[in-house]
Amino acid sequence: MSAIRLLVLGAVRQHGRAHGYQVxxxxxxxxxxxxxxxxxxxxxxxxxxxxxxxxxxxHEIAPSTAGGPPRTEYEITDWGTDEYLRLLRxxxxxxxxxxxxxxxxxxxxxxxxxxEAVTLLKERTRRIGEWRASVTEHYxxxxxxxxxxxxxxxxxxxIHTADAEAEWTQGLIARIEGGAYTFAGEGEPFVGVLVEGxxxxxxxxxxxxxxxx
Amino acid sequence: MSAIRLLVLGAVRQHGRAHGYQVxxxxxxxxxxxxxxxxxxxxxxxxxxxxxxxxxxxHEIAPSTAGGPPRTEYEITDWGTDEYLRLLRxxxxxxxxxxxxxxxxxxxxxxxxxxEAVTLLKERTRRIGEWRASVTEHYxxxxxxxxxxxxxxxxxxxIHTADAEAEWTQGLIARIEGGAYTFAGEGEPFVGVLVEGxxxxxxxxxxxxxxxx
DNA sequence: CCCTTGCTAGTCAAACTTGATTACCAGTCG
DNA sequence: CGACTGGTAATCAAGTTTGACTAGCAAGGG
Numbered sequence: 001m002s003a004i005r006l007l008v009l010g011a012v013r014q015h016g017r018a019h020g021y022q023v024x025x026x027x028x029x030x031x032x033x034x035x036x037x038x039x040x041x042x043x044x045x046x047x048x049x050x051x052x053x054x055x056x057x058x059h060e061i062a063p064s065t066a067g068g069p070p071r072t073e074y075e076i077t078d079w080g081t082d083e084y085l086r087l088l089r090x091x092x093x094x095x096x097x098x099x100x101x102x103x104x105x106x107x108x109x110x111x112x113x114x115x116e117a118v119t120l121l122k123e124r125t126r127r128i129g130e131w132r133a134s135v136t137e138h139y140x141x142x143x144x145x146x147x148x149x150x151x152x153x154x155x156x157x158x159i160h161t162a163d164a165e166a167e168w169t170q171g172l173i174a175r176i177e178g179g180a181y182t183f184a185g186e187g188e189p190f191v192g193v194l195v196e197g198x199x200x201x202x203x204x205x206x207x208x209x210x211x212x213x
Numbered sequence: 214m215s216a217i218r219l220l221v222l223g224a225v226r227q228h229g230r231a232h233g234y235q236v237x238x239x240x241x242x243x244x245x246x247x248x249x250x251x252x253x254x255x256x257x258x259x260x261x262x263x264x265x266x267x268x269x270x271x272h273e274i275a276p277s278t279a280g281g282p283p284r285t286e287y288e289i290t291d292w293g294t295d296e297y298l299r300l301l302r303x304x305x306x307x308x309x310x311x312x313x314x315x316x317x318x319x320x321x322x323x324x325x326x327x328x329e330a331v332t333l334l335k336e337r338t339r340r341i342g343e344w345r346a347s348v349t350e351h352y353x354x355x356x357x358x359x360x361x362x363x364x365x366x367x368x369x370x371x372i373h374t375a376d377a378e379a380e381w382t383q384g385l386i387a388r389i390e391g392g393a394y395t396f397a398g399e400g401e402p403f404v405g406v407l408v409e410g411x412x413x414x415x416x417x418x419x420x421x422x423x424x425x426x
Numbered sequence: 427c428c429c430t431t432g433c434t435a436g437t438c439a440a441a442c443t444t445g446a447t448t449a450c451c452a453g454t455c456g
Numbered sequence: 457c458g459a460c461t462g463g464t465a466a467t468c469a470a471g472t473t474t475g476a477c478t479a480g481c482a483a484g485g486g
Contacts, residue, residue: 002472021435030364042473044436049471069435069479099310099374103367110363150323150394151243154316157381161312164377168370181363215442234465255443257466262441282449282465 003036003100006091008046009084010108012056012076019071020044030107036100047074055080088112092120095127097161106172114176114183121173128166132159216249216313219304221259222297223321225269225289232284233257243320249313260287268293301325305333308340310374319385327389327396334386341379345372 011026012018018026024043032038051058051074059073076084089112091105109117135158148155175181182189224239225231231239237256245251264271264287272286289297302325304318322330348371361368388394395402 004472019435024435037473039474040436041438041475045472069437071435097312099371102370106367106370107364109366151320153322153385153388154319156385157315157319158312160377160381161374164373168373172366172369175366217442232465237465250443252444253466254445254468258442282467284465 001087001090001094001096001098001101003032003091003098003104004038004042004046005050006084006087006101006104006108007032007036007038008043008050009055009076009080009087010104010111012047012074013081013084013111017059017073017075019073020047021071023047023074032100032104035103047072050080055083085112089120092117093123093127095124095131095162095165097165110181110183110189112184114186117183118173118176121169121176125166125169125173128162128169132162132166135159135162214300214303214307214309214311214314216245216304216311216317217251217255217259218263219297219300219314219317219321220245220249220251221256221263222268222289222293222300223317223324225260225287226294226297226324230272230286230288232286233260234284236260236287245313245317248316260285263293268296298325302333305330306336306340308337308344308375308378310378323394323396323402325397327399330396331386331389334382334389338379338382338386341375341382345375345379348372348375 007027008023011023014026015022020043024038024040027033027036027038027043047056047058050056054077056074057077059075061070061073088105088108091101092109112120135155176183220240220243221236224236227239228235233256237251237253240246240249240251240256260269260271263269267290269287270290272288274283274286301318301321304314305322325333348368389396
C-alpha cells in the first residue's frame with residue numbers, strides 16, 4: 001500500500017471540501033513531503049484517480065480567487081469514506097514496515113473510536129510477533145546459522161527493527177488506554193489542517209513558488 | 214533511492230556475465246522479491262535502462278539453451294562498477310529508513326574492504342544521530358510538545374526506530390571490527406549466487422512457471 | 427505604466443513499477 | 457503420437473511517481 005491515497009483522502013475528509021492546492025498545503029504542513037511520496041504530481045494524480053473511481057466527487061468549477069488556473073474542488077463520497085477507513089485500519093494493523101504508511105496512519109488514528117484503535121494496535125503487535133517467528137524459523141538453514149555468513153545480519157536487522165516497533169506499539173497502546181488524546185466521538189477533535197487563508201506556521205521555510213527555481 | 218539498481222548491478226557483477234533470468238533467480242534466491250520491488254518487470258526494465266545508460270554492456274545473442282525466447286547477456290562496465298560502489302556506499306551511510314535498500318546494502322557490504330565498511334557504518338550512526346537531533350529540535354513547537362497531541366506519537370515512532378537502528382549498527386560495527394565475515398581482498402569470498410544449473414535450496418517452494426496461474 | 431517578482435494552481439513527459447501474458451521447448455502420460 | 461504440464465525467458469499495457477514546466481494574477485518598484 002502506498003501512503004498517498006490515505007493521506008489525500010484524510011486531508012479532503014478533514015476539510016469537507018477541498019481543492020488540490022489545499023490538500024497539497026495540508027500535506028506540507030504535516031511535513032508529508034519529507035517522509036512520504038506526497039509530491040504535487042502524486043497528489044493531483046491521486047485526486048483525479050479517486051474521483052474517477054468514485055471515492056471523491058469532483059466539482060468542476062471555481063475560476064480561482066487569487067490567481068492561478070481554475071481549480072477543481074473535491075468532496076469525499078460515502079464510498080470514499082469507507083475506503084478511507086479501510087485503508088486506515090489496514091495501515092494500523094498490517095506490519096509492512098513502511099514508514100510513510102505508519103506515520104500517516106498514526107496521524108489519522110484519532111478518526112477511529114478509541115476502543116477500535118486499541119484493538120487494531122493489539123492486532124498489529126500480534127502480527128509483528130507472527131512475522132518475527134516466520135523469519136527466525138523460515139530463514140535459518142537446517143545446518144545452523146553459520147551457513148548464512150554476513151547475510152544473517154539482514155535477518156538480525158529485521159528482528160531488531162520488528163522488536164523495536166513492537167515495543168513502541170505497546171507503549172502507544174498503554175497511552176491510549178490510559179486516556180491520552182481525543183478520539184472519534186469524544187468531542188472537540190484535534191485540528192490538523194490549515195483553515196482557508198491561515199498561515200502555515202510550520203513549513204520548511206520556503207513555500208513552493210513555481211516549485212523549482 | 215530505489216533498491217532495484219543496486220540489487221541488479223550487484224547480481225550481474227557477481228556473475229561476471231548474466232542474462233535477465235539469472236539475475237531474477239538470484240534475487241529470488243536472496244528472497245528479494247519479498248522484501249523489495251524486485252519483480253520480473255522491474256528487473257528487465259532496470260537491465261535495459263542501465264544498458265542504455267552504459268552501466269551495463271548488452272550482448273545481444275544466445276538463442277537460449279533449454280527453451281524460451283532468445284536472451285540477452287549483460288556484463289557490468291567500469292562505469293557500472295563505479296555506480297554500483299557509489300550506490301552501495303550511499304545505501305550504507307545515508308539514513309533513509311527504507312528496508313529494501315538497507316537489506317540490499319548489507320547483503321553486498323562484503324564487496325567493500327573491511328576498513329571502509331566500518332568507516333561507512335560509523336558515518337551512518339553519525340547521520341542517524343544528526344537526524345534524530347533535527348527531529349527533536351525541529352518538530353517540537355515553541356510552546357511545548359503538548360501542542361502536538363497525538364501527532365507527537367509520529368515523532369516518537371521515528372525516534373524509537375532511529376534509536377533501534379543506531380543500536381543495531383553499533384553492534385554490526387563491533388562484529389566487523391571483531392573480525393567477523395570475509396570482506397573484499399580477504400580471500401575466498403562468500404558466494405551468494407546460484408551457479409548455472411545448480412538448484413535453489415531456498416525458494417518459497419514454488420518456482421515461477423508462467424508466473425501466474 | 428510596464429516589468430519583474432512571487433504566489434496560486436495545476437499540467438506534462440519521462441521514468442518506474444506491477445501483474446498479467448506470450449512464446450518456446452522438453453518431457454511424460456495415456 | 458497428441459495433448460498437457462512445467463520450466464525458461466522475456467514482453468506488454470496499465471498504473472504510479474517524479475521533477476520540471478506552464479500560466480494567471482497581484483503587488484510593488486522605478
